[in-house]
Every structure is written in structure tokens, then in C-alpha cells.
Amino acid sequence: MRHLLLLIYSLIHSFAHSHVAAAQPQVFAHNDYEKPQPLTAAIAQRADYIEADVFVRNGQLVLAHTPAEADTAKRTLENTYLTPIVALFTRYKDRVSPDRRYTFSLSIDVKDKVDDVLPILRTLLEKNLMVFNRNFSPTAIRIIISGNRPRPEQLLDYPLFFTFDGRPSELYDDETVKRVALISDNFRSYARWDGTGELPDDDKAKLKRIIKRAHEAGCPIRFWNAPDNPVAWKQLRKLGVDVINTDKVAECTAAVK
Structure with a gap:
């Protein structure tokens, strides 16, 4: 059974990564938990990635951007995201919306120590693996660990339902890269462009090198x-x-899709 699951995972990963240079970009809902309608508004717009920042407080994963905010946070990853997602899967019979083709990745930006966060997250996800394990179903919600992450050589030590946000500066072998859902980096590390006029040629050249490196991986x-x-x-x-x-x-969705 384990070998079968690994084969399915490999096929899904190969299919997804074979489309990295698609003409139509995907949309990443940054800091979605700060919006007036977290989760639901992003789903209504068919966001491809939805992001939530988490800290550990009193054994729970709370939603916050800074330690000070985390100390008084009332909302948790479970009650704002995981439980509503499970309810949607129940309502729409193993998918998150009436659109049979739509699913998304839940990007969890770890703001605390990763070794404190991931055991709690694993316990929460294992309650509903059919919802949060894309190895079982292509419409399941893919979980991406971002922010404070394990080192590249540790990625294979985690369950297959964890994927990871990579960096251009990190090296991945043929097996480890299968656990990398996407590569992310700070735009300001390569360009100072403010979003008006044309992107300067020097900035374009720097960005293209990083984009090419990610695509080659x-x-x-x-x-x-x-x-x-x-x-x-x-x-x-x-x-x-x-x-x-x-x-x-x-x-953004209206502009790029």
C-alpha cells in the first residue's frame, strides 16, 4: 500500500510540475487571515493559494503576524480554516466548492519554531486526511509549509501530506524536490522597481535568472x-x-485569469 501511495504521489507531483511555465499565472492570497472574510472570499475568487500565518499559544496554532499579536489572538488555524474546509468538503462531497475542478493550496507561514508548530499541525490534519492529503485525492487541499521551515535535508522525514515552500538559495536532490510545492523569494532582493512604468533591464535580467533556476528544478x-x-x-x-x-x-484574479 505504501508503494502504491508513493507512486500516486510521484505521478501527481510530476503532472503538477510539468505545468510550471503555464501562460496563466496562479493567484496567491497573501495574509488571507487578515481580510474581512478570510477563506470564503478567497475561495469565491478561486484563489490558487491561501496563506495563514501561525504562532503557537497554549498548545494551539493562532493566526497572527507578530508575537505581540499572537499573545492576544482569538482566532486559530483550526477554527478559521481547517474546520470550515472540512465542512465544505462534507457539503460538496469531497471538494471545496461546487466547481468540480477547483481546489487550492493552504500555505501555512510558520512564525514560531517549526519543531513546535508541525507536531500540532500534523495532529490536526490527521483527523481529516482525505481532506488534506492530495495523495489520496486530486481535489484535496494541499498543505504547504512556509516561513520557518525544516532544512532541505529534513524534508523527506515528514509525512507526504506536508509539502514545502522552497528558496532559490537551497539545493534539492531529485527526491527532495518532489516535496517542494513552489519556490518563493523576496522581490526586493533582485529589484527596486516600484510598479510604475517599465521594469528596468537590469532588474529583468536578475529576476529571469531566478525564474529560470526554479523552472529548471x-x-x-x-x-x-x-x-x-x-x-x-x-x-x-x-x-x-x-x-x-x-x-x-x-x-488580480480578474487581471491575470
Whole structure:
């Protein structure tokens, strides 16, 4: 059974990574938990990735951007995301919406020590593996660990339902890269462009090198901290960026899809 699951996982991963250079970018709902309608608004816009930042407080994964916010946070990953997602899968019979083709990745940005967060997260996910394990179903919600992550050589030590947000600076072998859902990096590490006018040639050249490196590894790429407007989305799309990081999900989706 284990060998069969590994084979299925490998096929799904190969199919997904064979489409990293698609003409239509995917949309990443940045810091979705801070929005007036977390989860539901992003699903309504068919966001491809939905992000939640987590800290550990009193044995729970709370949603917050800073330690100070975490100390007073009331909302948890479980009650804001996991439980509602399970309810949607019950309502729509093993999918998150009436659209049979739609699913998304839940990107969990770990703000605390990863060794404190992942055991709690694993326990929560194992309650509903048919919902959160894409190895079982192509419509399941893929879990991506971002922020504070295990080192590359540790990725294979984690259950297959954990995938990871990679970095261009990290080296992955043929097996480890199968656990990398996408490559992400800080736009400002390569460009100072403010999102108006044309992207300078020097910035384009730097970004293209990083994009090419990610694609050669078989991974889609995302830049955080990039300008977040229609001009920037168009420029990033032309460069071959696969996943557009945005706080303006509805506008971005309308512009790129």
C-alpha cells in the first residue's frame, strides 16, 4: 500500500510540475487571515493559494503576524480554516466548492519554531486526511509549509501530506524536490522597481535568472514584497512568474485569469 501511495504521489507531483511555465499565472492570497472574510472570499475568487500565518499559544496554532499579536489572538488555524474546509468538503462531497475542478493550496507561514508548530499541525490534519492529503485525492487541499521551515535535508522525514515552500538559495536532490510545492523569494532582493512604468533591464535580467533556476528544478515560482498593481502583475506574467503574490485577490484574479 505504501508503494502504491508513493507512486500516486510521484505521478501527481510530476503532472503538477510539468505545468510550471503555464501562460496563466496562479493567484496567491497573501495574509488571507487578515481580510474581512478570510477563506470564503478567497475561495469565491478561486484563489490558487491561501496563506495563514501561525504562532503557537497554549498548545494551539493562532493566526497572527507578530508575537505581540499572537499573545492576544482569538482566532486559530483550526477554527478559521481547517474546520470550515472540512465542512465544505462534507457539503460538496469531497471538494471545496461546487466547481468540480477547483481546489487550492493552504500555505501555512510558520512564525514560531517549526519543531513546535508541525507536531500540532500534523495532529490536526490527521483527523481529516482525505481532506488534506492530495495523495489520496486530486481535489484535496494541499498543505504547504512556509516561513520557518525544516532544512532541505529534513524534508523527506515528514509525512507526504506536508509539502514545502522552497528558496532559490537551497539545493534539492531529485527526491527532495518532489516535496517542494513552489519556490518563493523576496522581490526586493533582485529589484527596486516600484510598479510604475517599465521594469528596468537590469532588474529583468536578475529576476529571469531566478525564474529560470526554479523552472529548471521543476518548480513554479512566487515573489513576495513585489509591487501589487495591474502593471506589476502584467510585468511578472511576462517574465514567467507562475504565482502572483497579492493582497488584492479579486482584482488580480480578474487581471491575470
